[in-house]
Amino acid sequence: MNALKTLAGAALALSMAIGGAQAQVLFWSTQARPVEETQKVRSEVLKSFDGQVDYQVAEDGPWLTRLQAELQAGSGTIGVLGGLHGDFSTVGANLVDLSGVDIGGVKLNEAYKKLGMLGTNEQKYLPWMQATFLMAANKQALQYLPAGADLNKITYDQLIEWSKNIAEKTGSPKFGFPAGPKGLKHRFFEGFLYPSYTGSMVTKFRSAEAETAWNKFKELWQYTNPNSTNYAFMQEPLLTGEVWVAFDHVARLADAFNQKPDEFVAFPAPAGPAGRGYMPVIAGVAIPKTSPDMDKAKALVAFMLKPETQIATLKATNFFPVVDVNLPDDMPASVKAFGPVIATMTGAPDALPALLPTGLGDLGGKFNQVYVDSFERIVLGGQDVRGVLEEQATALKALIDQAKAPCWAPDKPSEGACPVD
Amino acid sequence: MSAVAEMPIAAPATRKAGNWLLVATVILLSVWVLLPIYLLIVNALSSPEEVTAFPKRFFPSFDFGSLSFFINFAGVGRALWNSVLVATLTMILSIGFGAPAGYALSRFDFPGKGTFRFLVLMTRAFPLPLLALPLAVMFIRTGLDDTAIGLALVHTTLALPFAVLITFSLFSGIPVELEEAAWTLGCTRLQAFRKVILPLALPGIAASAVFAFTISWNEVFAAAVLTIENRTLTAFLLQSLGESPLYLKFAGGAALVIPALIFIFAVRKYLFAMWGIANR
Numbered sequence: 001m002n003a004l005k006t007l008a009g010a011a012l013a014l015s016m017a018i019g020g021a022q023a024q025v026l027f028w029s030t031q032a033r034p035v036e037e038t039q040k041v042r043s044e045v046l047k048s049f050d051g052q053v054d055y056q057v058a059e060d061g062p063w064l065t066r067l068q069a070e071l072q073a074g075s076g077t078i079g080v081l082g083g084l085h086g087d088f089s090t091v092g093a094n095l096v097d098l099s100g101v102d103i104g105g106v107k108l109n110e111a112y113k114k115l116g117m118l119g120t121n122e123q124k125y126l127p128w129m130q131a132t133f134l135m136a137a138n139k140q141a142l143q144y145l146p147a148g149a150d151l152n153k154i155t156y157d158q159l160i161e162w163s164k165n166i167a168e169k170t171g172s173p174k175f176g177f178p179a180g181p182k183g184l185k186h187r188f189f190e191g192f193l194y195p196s197y198t199g200s201m202v203t204k205f206r207s208a209e210a211e212t213a214w215n216k217f218k219e220l221w222q223y224t225n226p227n228s229t230n231y232a233f234m235q236e237p238l239l240t241g242e243v244w245v246a247f248d249h250v251a252r253l254a255d256a257f258n259q260k261p262d263e264f265v266a267f268p269a270p271a272g273p274a275g276r277g278y279m280p281v282i283a284g285v286a287i288p289k290t291s292p293d294m295d296k297a298k299a300l301v302a303f304m305l306k307p308e309t310q311i312a313t314l315k316a317t318n319f320f321p322v323v324d325v326n327l328p329d330d331m332p333a334s335v336k337a338f339g340p341v342i343a344t345m346t347g348a349p350d351a352l353p354a355l356l357p358t359g360l361g362d363l364g365g366k367f368n369q370v371y372v373d374s375f376e377r378i379v380l381g382g383q384d385v386r387g388v389l390e391e392q393a394t395a396l397k398a399l400i401d402q403a404k405a406p407c408w409a410p411d412k413p414s415e416g417a418c419p420v421d
Numbered sequence: 422m423s424a425v426a427e428m429p430i431a432a433p434a435t436r437k438a439g440n441w442l443l444v445a446t447v448i449l450l451s452v453w454v455l456l457p458i459y460l461l462i463v464n465a466l467s468s469p470e471e472v473t474a475f476p477k478r479f480f481p482s483f484d485f486g487s488l489s490f491f492i493n494f495a496g497v498g499r500a501l502w503n504s505v506l507v508a509t510l511t512m513i514l515s516i517g518f519g520a521p522a523g524y525a526l527s528r529f530d531f532p533g534k535g536t537f538r539f540l541v542l543m544t545r546a547f548p549l550p551l552l553a554l555p556l557a558v559m560f561i562r563t564g565l566d567d568t569a570i571g572l573a574l575v576h577t578t579l580a581l582p583f584a585v586l587i588t589f590s591l592f593s594g595i596p597v598e599l600e601e602a603a604w605t606l607g608c609t610r611l612q613a614f615r616k617v618i619l620p621l622a623l624p625g626i627a628a629s630a631v632f633a634f635t636i637s638w639n640e641v642f643a644a645a646v647l648t649i650e651n652r653t654l655t656a657f658l659l660q661s662l663g664e665s666p667l668y669l670k671f672a673g674g675a676a677l678v679i680p681a682l683i684f685i686f687a688v689r690k691y692l693f694a695m696w697g698i699a700n701r
Contacts, residue, residue, distance in 0.1 A: 026649060035658075069553075069557030069558045072554075074563060299452055
């Protein structure tokens with residue numbers, strides 16, 4: 001008992017001692033969460049910042065809860081926020097206008113900058129880095145490509161035929177899709193499958209074209225590795241050889257290319273009848289109103305946009321610059337593999353960019369759920385496509401109306417809430 | 422009693438089969454527990470290529486690359502220390518509050534006793550993500566934010582119901598007559614408790630303290646929201662591990678599991694005492 005008392009005393013004394021003054025800027029981020037990336041952001045990206053930065057990552061839930069707590073309490077420790085476009089849309093009203101930040105002569109991507117205004121006339125966040133989703137294939141799979149197919153111009157029909165060939169010739173399905181609980185499957189339906197077949201993400205949700213799209217995906221699912229419902233990061237099944245052809249976020253494919261650069265090829269997302277739909281992912285930096293040291297926070301935001309920082313960020317996280325830079329030669333294998341493919345995909349004549357949902361506020365999660373539910377019911381549950389789409393369209397319409405969100409690309413701009421035909 | 426005596430003695434063959442069943446069950450249960458830990462450790466001690474390779478090696482190649490990455494990862498030592506600190510505080514607080522409450526529940530009759538027992542459990546009915554926001558707001562305002570003691574208070578509320586209920590059944594199992602005998606021999610209430618009841622209850626109390634320790638050690642959400650500079654190891658690693666490559670997941674898993682295993686191994690005597698298994 002005495003030992004316990006001593007321990008208690010010591011523990012109490014120590015807990016009082018900890019928690020001294022903190023002169024550094026706290027960078028509270030949902031990005032670069034994998035430990036190796038966090039490590040690199042700290043040691044390679046932020047090291048040259050004039051002033052101390054404490055880069056801390058959090059999952060979306062704790063990230064938002066902590067931020068909201070500080071906003072409600074009216075005082076905080078968070079200096080700068082890092083997050084995806086969607087992370088900021090819920091807290092837009094509490095972000096400082098960054099239009100006055102001096103970013104020097106850096107040329108920032110105008111479209112992304114406008115996105116950072118979150119539909120207001122203040123610069124709520126500044127774009128920080130960008131990424132997208134790509135396809136990756138094991139080189140062993142190339143021999144089964146259907147005749148006449150060009151990887152750089154691949155279509156959904158060719159992808160299905162290819163996956164079918166592989167499954168039949170090797171005896172097991174080897175297309176892979178991140179359909180696990182932490183996988184980014186919803187982005188595939190929102191930004192790739194729907195735009196490619198319907199030219200729309202929202203308006204044509206229950207159109208005949210959408211029905212075709214789901215039926216095509218069902219066809220592809222027959223040649224998809226059934227383990228896909230567990231996958232979060234496709235780099236792992238690619239490395240183990242469970243999967244030969246896969247779709248995922250570039251940051252979630254990178255490890256495969258970095259570990260075994262000679263075994264994999266990257267190629268653009270496939271095209272459908274309406275074009276080659278793809279979704280750019282934009283991360284930004286912002287400053288909450290409760291930031292303890294506004295000047296230092298603004299200096300850090302400006303620092304993140306410097307070309308040198310952007311290149312260091314690319315090396316650390318596999319997210320690409322949002323400013324004009326010339327990439328040096330000493331890039332990781334994944335960057336070398338992805339760079340040209342992203343250029344091919346975004347520059348393709350049939351390219352059809354589909355933006356991340358905007359204006360949904362905190363309904364973003366429910367929006368994704370509509371697509372995930374449709375997938376689970378149609379593809380996993382085998383329910384009737386028409387019926388599921390009718391029901392999910394009602395849910396989709398209800399939440400778009402609730403948010404009064406106008407259409408975003410690829411849907412045509414609308415007056416008022418985006419219609420669901 | 423007579424029914425037992427009249428039962429035929431089991432034939433040797435049946436008894437042998439029974440032994441086999443026992444051994445098989447013991448092996449199955451051991452494998453159930455040990456196999457995941459074994460795989461965790463083998464993979465943590467393998468190089469990244471071996472982790473994704475198949476078939477697995479039976480003995481690891483003792484590649485310390487992934488593990489040393491964790492040890493050198495900025496802040497791990499600090500986070501480990503915070504975890505120990507918060508868990509120890511939680512242990513002390515939950516026993517400090519829980520054991521008296523358990524004693525009162527088992528020895529005294531008071532109005533609302535049943536409701537009180539129910540209410541103690543009710544504190545577990547609210548999910549932490551729901552409580553975290555108001556708690557964090559309050560903590561920031563009162564200055565408890567980002568301190569070990571603040572987090573320990575939250576973990577104590579999680580551990581307290583168990584501490585109360587375990588000590589309640591513990592004290593109920595000690596005959597009140599023992600205490601009364603001490604009183605008749607001149608002990609005060611406090612003396613009787615200290616000299617008679619406490620020695621009997623100590624192993625059980627220690628066991629519920631261990632339980633409080635593990636609850637605090639494993640808790641993530643509150644730790645992630647309520648601390649920033651002083652994160653616990655679990656909050657620190659789990660935020661990142663979910664999305665790290667496989668070999669780092671294994672190494673991080675080992676880094677999380679091993680300290681807890683060592684701790685439980687060190688106090689196993691008390692833990693077994695709670696379940697009535699003699700260890701001497």
